[in-house]
Amino acid sequence: xxxxxxxxxxxxxxxxxxxxxxxxxxxxxxxxxxxxxxxxxxxxxxxxxxxxxxxxxxxxxxxxxxxxxxxxxxxxxxxxxxxxxxxxxxxxxxxxxxxxxxxxxxxxxxxxxxxxxxxxxxxxxxxxxxxxxxxxxxxxxxxxxxxxxxxxxxxxxxxxxxxxxxxxxxxxxxxxxxxxxxxxxxxxxxxxxxxxxxxxxxxxxxxxxxxxxxxxxxxxxxxxxxxxxxxxxxxxxxxxxxxxxx
Amino acid sequence: xxxxxxxxxxxxxxxxxxxxxxxxxxxxxxxxxxxxxxxxxxxxxxxxxxxxxxxxxxxxxxxxxxxxxxxxxxxxxxxxxxxxxxxxxxxxxxxxxxxxxxxxxxxxxxxxxxxxxxxxxxxxxxxxxxxxxxxxxxxxxxxxxxxxxxxxxxxxxxxxxxxxxxxxxxxxxxxxxxxxxxxxxxxxxxxxxxxxxxxxxxxxxxxxxxxxxxxxxxxxxxxxxxxxxxxxxxxxxxxxxxxxxxxxxxxxxxxxxxxxxxxxxxxxxxxxxxxxxxxxxxxxxxxxxxxxxxxxxxxxxxxxxxxxxxxxxxxxxxxxxxxxxxxxxxxxxxxxxxxxxxxxxx
Numbered sequence: 001x002x003x004x005x006x007x008x009x010x011x012x013x014x015x016x017x018x019x020x021x022x023x024x025x026x027x028x029x030x031x032x033x034x035x036x037x038x039x040x041x042x043x044x045x046x047x048x049x050x051x052x053x054x055x056x057x058x059x060x061x062x063x064x065x066x067x068x069x070x071x072x073x074x075x076x077x078x079x080x081x082x083x084x085x086x087x088x089x090x091x092x093x094x095x096x097x098x099x100x101x102x103x104x105x106x107x108x109x110x111x112x113x114x115x116x117x118x119x120x121x122x123x124x125x126x127x128x129x130x131x132x133x134x135x136x137x138x139x140x141x142x143x144x145x146x147x148x149x150x151x152x153x154x155x156x157x158x159x160x161x162x163x164x165x166x167x168x169x170x171x172x173x174x175x176x177x178x179x180x181x182x183x184x185x186x187x188x189x190x191x192x193x194x195x196x197x198x199x200x201x202x203x204x205x206x207x208x209x210x211x212x213x214x215x216x217x218x219x220x221x222x223x224x225x226x227x228x229x230x231x232x233x234x235x236x237x238x239x240x241x242x243x244x245x246x
Numbered sequence: 247x248x249x250x251x252x253x254x255x256x257x258x259x260x261x262x263x264x265x266x267x268x269x270x271x272x273x274x275x276x277x278x279x280x281x282x283x284x285x286x287x288x289x290x291x292x293x294x295x296x297x298x299x300x301x302x303x304x305x306x307x308x309x310x311x312x313x314x315x316x317x318x319x320x321x322x323x324x325x326x327x328x329x330x331x332x333x334x335x336x337x338x339x340x341x342x343x344x345x346x347x348x349x350x351x352x353x354x355x356x357x358x359x360x361x362x363x364x365x366x367x368x369x370x371x372x373x374x375x376x377x378x379x380x381x382x383x384x385x386x387x388x389x390x391x392x393x394x395x396x397x398x399x400x401x402x403x404x405x406x407x408x409x410x411x412x413x414x415x416x417x418x419x420x421x422x423x424x425x426x427x428x429x430x431x432x433x434x435x436x437x438x439x440x441x442x443x444x445x446x447x448x449x450x451x452x453x454x455x456x457x458x459x460x461x462x463x464x465x466x467x468x469x470x471x472x473x474x475x476x477x478x479x480x481x482x483x484x485x486x487x488x489x490x491x492x493x494x495x496x497x498x499x500x501x502x503x504x505x506x507x508x509x510x511x512x513x514x515x516x517x518x519x520x521x522x523x524x525x526x527x528x529x530x531x532x533x534x535x536x537x538x539x540x541x542x543x544x545x546x547x548x549x550x551x552x553x554x555x556x557x558x559x560x561x562x563x564x565x566x567x568x569x570x571x572x573x574x575x576x577x578x579x580x581x582x583x584x585x586x587x588x589x590x591x592x
Contacts, residue, residue, distance in 0.1 A: 008513065009418065010478040015425035055414070057513055079417035098421035 002045055005031045006038035006061070007053040007077060012098065016051050016077065019105040026109070035059035036150065039067055047072050049112060054078040059150065063143040066129055067150060073121050075108050088128065140191070142170055144177040151177065155194070160204035160230050161186055173226060196243055198222060198236030206243060250309045251379050252302065261298075269294040279353065285344055289354075292343060293336055297365055300328045301372040308376045321373050329365040333358060400565055404455070415506070422476050437475050444468040451498040459526060459533065460492040466501055466524075473509055480519050481509065487526035494533040496588045497566060503559055504537045504584050511582065512539030533588040541582035559586065 003026050005013045013031050020026055029045045032038040034057040042050060052074050054061040061078075065071050076088060076095035088095040094108040115121050140155045159171040163183050169176045187197055197203040208224045212232065215221040220232040222240070232240060240246075251257045269290045276286035304324060337358065344350055419441055426434035447465045451457065463485060470483045505522060512520040523538040556573065563572040567589060576583045 009422065009476050011422040011425040011476065012418070014429060015421065018425070018428050079414045079421070098417050099424040100421075 001026050001049065002029045002047040003027065003049045003051065004029060004038065004041050004045060004047045005051045006035070006041075006056070006064070007051070008033055008056045009053075012053065012077065016105075019102050020109075022102065022106060023109055033057070035061065035064035038064050039150070042068060042072060049073050049075065049109075051075050051077055059143050059152070062129060065125065067143065067145045071122060071125050073112055073115075074125055075112065142177075142179060144170065144179050146177065153177065155191070155205075158190075158195075158205050159208050159224055159226060159228060160202060163201035171228065196236075196239055198230065198232040198240060200233065202230050202232075202236075204230050206240075212237075212240065249383070250306055251376065252305065265294060265298055281350065281353065285347065285350055288344055289340060292340060293332075293361070296332055296335060296339075297368060300332050300365070300369055304328060304369060305372055305376040308373070308380060312377065312380060317377075321370070321377070325366055325370045325373060328369050329362055332365050332369075333362050336361065404562060404565055418476060419472055426475075433475070437472065440468055440471050440475075444472060448499070454498050456495045457498040458492065459487060459494050459496060462496060462498065462501055463487060463526075465499075466505060469502055470505070470522075477509075477513060480513065482519060482521045484521060484523045486524070488528060491526050491528040491533060494528055494588075494590055496533060496535075497562060500559060500562065500586070500588075501535065501537070504535075504556070504586065507556060508537045508539035508582070508584065511541065531590045533590060535586050535588070537584045537586075539582050540580060541577060542580075556584070563588075 003020065005016050005028060007013045007016070017028060017031075020028065026049070029047060030041045032041050036058050038050070038052070038056075039059075041047075050072055052061045052064070054076060055078070056064075059067075061076065065074065077098060077100070078095060079098045085095065085097075094111055096105060096108055112121070142153045142158065144151050144153065153170060153172055157172045157174075159173070161183070162169040162171065162176075164178075166180060167178045168181050168183065168186060170179055183197065183201070183203060186195070186203060190203075194207065195203055195205055204222060204224065208226075209222050210225055211223040212220050213223065215231070218234050220237050222230045222232050224230065252261070272294060273283075273286040273290035276289055277283055281289070337354070340354055341351055419437070423434050423437050423441070426437060444465070447468065451465070467485070470481075474481050474483070501524070505524065508522050509520070512522060518540075520540055523536075525536050525538075527534045556575070560570070560573050563586070564570055569589075572587045572589075574585045576585070
């Protein structure tokens with residue numbers, strides 16, 4: 001069985017490697033320093049299991065998993081992070097709190113081995129990802145994948161979001177990017193002081209608005225700095241008025 | 247509780263002085279009304295002594311109780327009552343002291359309404375003075391209390407800001423020690439000692455507000471040694487400080503969050519080797535410290551308000567110096583610079 005270690009601290013990786021010696025059937029195919037490397041390695045090797053740190057360079061562990069089409073089974077290794085721990089507990093995914101012992105490590109690996117239904121495990125990981133966005137320091141950007149390239153969209157570059165079937169289109173000055181998330185997810189993860197859901201299918205960044213004009217009966221449209229027009233429903237208009245102090 | 251104006255020596259002197267002048271005037275007026283000097287002085291002495299007593303009584307009483315509503319009515323009634331009582335006592339006592347003088351008795355009876363009026367005004371004036379005095383004292387006290395409360399809150403906040411030791415740092419370091427114990431026990435031991443020195447220094451610093459640059463840099467080096475063990479060859483540091491700056495003072499634990507921030511963003515934004523550069527310059531009354539880290543303008547997340555580090559430092563500088571311009575950041579395509587200025591207080 002193949003495993004990949006992803007952690008930005010070499011010593012933390014060497015510890016996992018040492019503990020993993022107790023499981024000769026598991027082979028470490030690669031060690032990675034950050035989420036980018038991890039993404040590449042996972043796509044290339046299709047491992048059965050990854051050990052993943054949350055706080056890492058470039059993109060963090062959650063963001064990396066989001067970008068994988070088929071995430072493998074994951075055991076998280078992390079220092080104290082109250083938010084993440086709540087999320088893990090809720091989705092019955094195993095996590096190792098640094099520093100951890102060989103015994104605790106063995107338990108996590110055995111738990112994974114006994115898990116008959118690997119599909120169930122992966123479903124749990126995906127459920128976890130739907131809730132982890134609201135971690136305090138992870139909400140000021142959106143990470144998207146275009147083909148094999150990764151793009152980080154910083155908060156100021158987000159014009160508006162549009163719901164499109166199972167996807168959300170993230171509009172930026174450089175075009176639109178797809179992200180497989182729900183509108184509710186972004187409502188929770190983006191800063192509510194800056195972003196407002198003005199319509200069932202639209203959410204916009206308040207600072208991007210230049211004008212709001214009436215449009216048909218009972219509804220309005222918001223015109224953004226780049227000229228884009230975003231529909232505003234009646235309840236959305238009420239919210240906007242409140243935020244803008246009209 | 248407010249102190250009575252009579253507690254002040256100065257006020258007592260004024261009061262006695264005013265009383266003497268007032269009593270002499272009183273006697274002079276009586277003498278002008280054809281009373282003998284002796285009779286006039288006796289009358290003045292007795293009536294003004296009693297009047298002074300009434301003034302002292304009402305002033306001391308106001309110390310304990312001041313009505314909030316219907317003030318004017320309350321004070322008016324008090325003045326009337328006291329003046330009436332004073333007049334009654336006077337009418338009874340004066341004839342006992344100045345005996346066998348029918349002309350005086352007639353004069354006393356005739357002058358009662360005037361005496362009452364003067365007493366009412368005098369006592370009323372005393373009431374006014376006391377009320378002013380006490381309300382001013384109340385205001386001073388509440389201002390003092392407010393200032394004390396603000397000072398306490400500020401000190402508590404400063405203490406908390408100094409105390410920001412990242413649990414992440416501690417747990418990750420312990421994890422590194424755990425890894426070293428297996429493979430390189432000597433290094434594990436060294437790291438435990440470094441970590442202890444660092445924590446001890448941190449605890450000590452939590453009690454002190456100001457340290458010299460030399461002390462702060464020493465503490466910072468310990469921190470950097472630990473970080474270097476954690477991140478291995480990826481992290482390099484460079485500290486350049488002019489020698490004459492060594493004795494300049496700065497708030498303790500101010501630099502560590504800046505460096506921590508630089509490491510975090512330096513390491514997390516780029517995957518290559520990272521050099522964190524700290525430079526200190528000084529002017530006669532200003533210490534300037536810059537912290538630089540490599541940075542990739544394209545992938546870096548916007549740093550405004552990111553993390554506790556910079557905003558905590560900003561807040562501390564504001565609480566200490568009441569200025570918001572002491573912390574600045576600059577970014578070009580490859581380097582991110584944080585500049586902090588620390589005015590040297592005399």
